[in-house]
């Protein structure tokens with residue numbers, strides 16, 4: 001018997017459904033088989049050296065050693081305001097329209113804490129990043145899943161949201177370039193979202209994790225560049241993927257000043273802010289030269305093209321995504337997401353993610369992450385060609 005039962009809210013989180021797949025991966029590894037994982041979306045390359053150097057310097061600076069404030073250092077807020085102006089043409093007031101967050105995940109979870117009461121609804125992309133559904137459940141609210149429709153460019157049909165859920169909806173999570181589908185925002189969708197948010201009084205949270213990770217000349221916009229967006233929403237900008245900083249936990253929330261104020265108020269009760277040396281490293285990242293990012297995106301483009309070609313050779317046709325670090329592909333005839341992931345593991349000793357991991361609308365798809373070294377990706381696609389053709 002456990003000494004105490006976990007809370008009902010925690011028990012409500014659906015059990016992890018992919019234990020069988022993980023058991024098989026562990027079994028293969030234990031048997032000495034060289035398993036290549038293309039499952040996890042965590043960049044394989046190190047953080048850019050200029051950021052590491054800035055961090056080393058910042059750690060040695062005693063002004064970073066005390067409790068940070070949840071508002072963040074002036075330099076941090078100003079660097080984000082400057083970056084948003086330069087990069088997206090978005091004006092951000094460094095005084096009250098941006099503060100640091102301990103990664104995007106913390107921010108999204110705590111926005112649920114700041115805005116949702118039991119009985120409230122959050123609208124969440126399906127398939128989507130798991131905290132869009134777990135966050136509401138852990139605050140006694142529920143998530144209404146919005147299927148991302150391939151025929152709509154992986155945008156949800158806002159007109160199809162059940163009226164009863166819409167009446168209870170307080171916030172909506174969207175994310176473009178999109179994980180896991182690799183989709184970029186369809187023309188006009190952000191504008192549609194702003195009008196929808198105004199009509200139904202719903203706070204929009206745009207999770208921007210991939211705007212700097214794009215290919216083929218595509219330049220991703222900020223949601224905040226949409227006219228009226230700042231009146232209805234916030235954007236969470238994470239340095240994790242673009243700057244290879246997943247372990248560092250540096251992000252910012254930008255946009256609607258009232259929403260940021262509520263988030264800040266909540267945070268003063270929850271944690272003590274982002275370590276100031278990390279804030280300074282974040283400043284360095286945003287002010288850094290463009291070359292490392294460009295080089296990295298060239299690397300992902302090369303890997304993406306390898307994977308798309310290999311999938312074509314086994315009869316899986318996908319369009320190459322213009323952003324993110326993922327290939328989202330339909331499973332071959334006769335397979336479910338899980339049975340296909342198991343087959344790829346058995347036949348090729350390659351791990352791919354079953355699409356159903358990201359929500360019910362992910363069923364029928366699988367996701368390949370481009371975050372393995374080039375030679376491992378080459379080996380993985382070679383094995384898939386050899387064993388699955």
Ligand SMILES: *Cc1c(COP(=O)(O)O)cnc(C)c1O
Nearest residue numbers: 103104105129179209238240251
């Ligand atoms: C990776 C990812 C995140 C994680 O961001 P952190 O800043 O590392 O917490 C958030 N959202 C999406 C959609 C992601 O893919």
